[in-house]
Amino acid sequence: MPVQSFKVNGGHVDVEAPDDMALLWVLRDKLGITGPKYGCGINVCKACTCHVDGKAVTACSTRVIDVRGRQVTTIEGLANGNTLHPVQQAWMNLDVPQCGFCQPGQIMAAVDLLRRTRNPTDADIDAIENVCRCGTYGRVREAIKAAAAMMG
């Protein structure tokens, strides 16, 4: 079986997996990295959103061969030690989560949005498609704006 080599949250990994295996299963089932969640498997709900070289992908619909040699960041790798990323801090300040299952994906999507747009408009935020069944959308919106302010 091929060995797939890439970085996850700053550390190098070599993992045996077929080229076409979805990154989500490599992370969760082979590496034990459980922050990215399964919600649909077909790039619809976005609960598995991670970053590859800082840009958002849905791990359920990303082949592991496509991240060879690249830097994968999951929710576990977002904070700098005990210092939360401003988006995580905004999420805490506004008490955004309910059940929490979609929130790693929501946060990773928000970080990606703020990378692309320092001061996102409501229309930019509306384009986020991550499903939240609990209905935290209003607080997600507020938290993104608060994080944008924090990040200057």
Place this chain on the structure above:
Amino acid sequence: MEHPESGAGPTPAPSHDEPPGMRRRNLLGYAASAPLISAAAGLGGLAAPSSARAAILPMTPPDTTDLIDIGDAVTVTALPTMPLVKVNKLANGRVRLELPRFESGQGIATAAAMMLADKLGLPLNAIEVGSADASPELLYNQLTGGSSSVRSLHAGMPLIGGLATGSANAVVGQRVTRLDALDIVTGRKKFTLDQAVPDAKPTMVCRPPTINGKFVRINNTTAVMGMPGVLGIAPIPATNGIVPTPPGVAVMAETFGQAWAAVNALDVTWTAGAVAGESNASIQQKLKSALLPFLLPPLGALTVEGEFEFAAVSHCPMETECAIADVRADRAEIWSGLQSPIVTQQAVAADLGLPLDKVKVHAVPSGGSFGRRLFWDATLQAVQISKALGRPCRLMYHRTDDMRHGRVRPPMFHRARATMLLGQVISFEQRIAGVRLDTRHGFGEMLGAAAIALPNGFPQTVGNFAIEQVMFKTMVTSPYNFGVTTKLLTPVAMDINTCSYRSVHIQPSRLVEEILVDEMARTLRKDPVAFRLEYLRLPRARAVLKAVAEAAQWGKAMPPGFAQGVGVHQESKSFTACIVEIDARVPADIKVTRATIAIDVGTPINPSGIEAQMQGGLCESISIVLTAGLHIQNGLPLEGSYSQYHFARMKNYPKDVKVIIMPPSSGEPIGGLGEVGLSASSGAIANAYARATGKKPRSFPLNFPVDFTPIPPGKLPTPVTVPVPA
């Protein structure tokens, strides 16, 4: 006869052509609430004090929930075992509560910690809250449902964790962040499938092409066993305990991706399920023909009436149904999201022929529930798979199976009629038929559940019927006094997998009533808010309505295609009202643009959590009123993912939402919350739709095309590959 709709156009301001008596009451209203009103011009007719209300007939019969509701019942039956709830002292002055209720996002763990902190005189950060394992000694004190958790824990708190050492309400009432927020935002919170159970291998299930089809044979076992990563294949044995184990063929593999591929490669022969010939239209026809007649004839009086269809809806929690089971010859251990862990433990022990104390059941806080995890279907399957394959099983439902082969809120059909005489409502009658609600979880322990389920294997039993009626009578109420008031439920036996759902009977029943309340007001040429104030039974209901009417500027001018809508609700001893604004210019893309909600829970515990529940209720109402429903066709829901089942996304949630938490109502009991947020917002949305479009809302969800290509029956979707950005 019904009054014609007013047609599309701006929301009318409060009518100025009301009868003289109405205007007199308006004046009194101004006088009685001058400080409130002075800040908001144009609220004429909204503040009629109770002393000036029309003389209305007494409500007949009296409302059951005024005497006892389901939360009271849970509180009373849970109380005797409250001293058995575990509170352990940890190092450095911290204490840990093993919560005998199930946290799935509602915020009950945080609320419980706040109450315990005050009782023990500790700061909130000295309290840890765990999720209690199944504890049969707790009897009726480990069931989560009916918006009863905080009510029953509040009542039981004097008996939990020893003698009180603190002063009251240092923490309770403060706005605090969820206890698990840091774990959530850092990815450390462990859900069921995140548990580090060694050797519990990923497992998925091949399902029949129709609901509850039966397994006959696998035609290609050898070929599928040879696929990459596959560790085992097993037909799931049929069992007939409290509830049957759902049918399927399990595939265990090294990864879920490999299990998924193998499931889609399986060639399995099935028999058709019992409802293979049924579709939404035929189900609604059966329900309609089962309705009981109204008590009163039309009397030749003015009437407003309607027939209403509700498609099945999916709980669709973000975390699909899942369980880990490690079954050995002499013991078993389970990890799963469970609202009824005691009966789950008892049912598993019975299925495996093990003593109860050899079955350990961990109730793992879940990614949403909304009633779905009252049943333990995934646990039943995981247990049988682990037993059959001789190794621990990590079972996950695919989203497609979660929507199609999980459980649903029953499809329902309603007929309701209001009768008016001499300008007054003298009767409101409502007849409801629904596919029978599976209630075999009972009140969370074996004795009741076993009795309800007898004889095993038949979902429509006398016991099930009785429990559904008890639930209906102790949950569904009316905030109004409309004289002779009857609401009767007829469960209809159909082999569709159903389950309680947030506000299961309540949201449809109250939505219908709120729609007809607007139609009554229109018929009597009264403003919808003023009309409600006239007929609301209780001051707390009138207070929340007045609060939203003022804050939302009820009656303000709206452009064509836009409208306001209002709804009021009482449930679980809590009171709420909602006014929304809707943009209905594009019929296929109706947007709720603003919402104002007032909520009175008696004693607020955590304002942040209260707001969250009301925001979540609003989001759910937007979804199930406007767009989210299941098309059952030839015995299977067509919807198989969130791209097909249209639950609200960010763009569908209003950017302007205000939640007003009413100050503590002195002397009032604490009210429920988890389900309370649906009915007023649902009514407000439907009524705004009616006012904006001129159409009567009658069939839910209102916008319900099959706008997708269904995944083939009996199959999972094909995985998708998206290129990685450079």
